[in-house]
Amino acid sequence: MKTQPAFDCDPDFRRNPKKSFFCWRCQKDLKPEQSVRWIHLINGGTDILHPESESEYVPDNGDMAMFPVGMDCAKKIGLEWTSEHPELIPPVAS
Numbered sequence: 001m002k003t004q005p006a007f008d009c010d011p012d013f014r015r016n017p018k019k020s021f022f023c024w025r026c027q028k029d030l031k032p033e034q035s036v037r038w039i040h041l042i043n044g045g046t047d048i049l050h051p052e053s054e055s056e057y058v059p060d061n062g063d064m065a066m067f068p069v070g071m072d073c074a075k076k077i078g079l080e081w082t083s084e085h086p087e088l089i090p091p092v093a094s
């Protein structure tokens with residue numbers, strides 16, 4: 001199974017999101033017209049699951065489900081680690 005430590009994404013938790021739909025990595029609000037990518041956080045949020053590994057992954061207590069990221073952050077994480085559509089229902093809805 002391919003996973004990438006999420007700490008490599010350099011998330012910025014200092015910012016306080018104003019809306020419930022925001023980029024997981026930089027905490028900036030995501031506007032409806034903005035394109036977003038989705039990451040699947042596992043192991044309590046410390047790792048990103050590679051989309052190709054979805055079929056091998058057995059959800060456990062550390063499964064944090066899908067989180068949206070803006071395009072800039074998705075490129076920094078690596079687009080191959082993100083999905084175009086969430087396969088799971090996102091934990092937050094705007």
Ligand SMILES: [Zn+2]
Pocket residue numbers: 023024025026027028069070072073
């Ligand atoms: Zn971002």
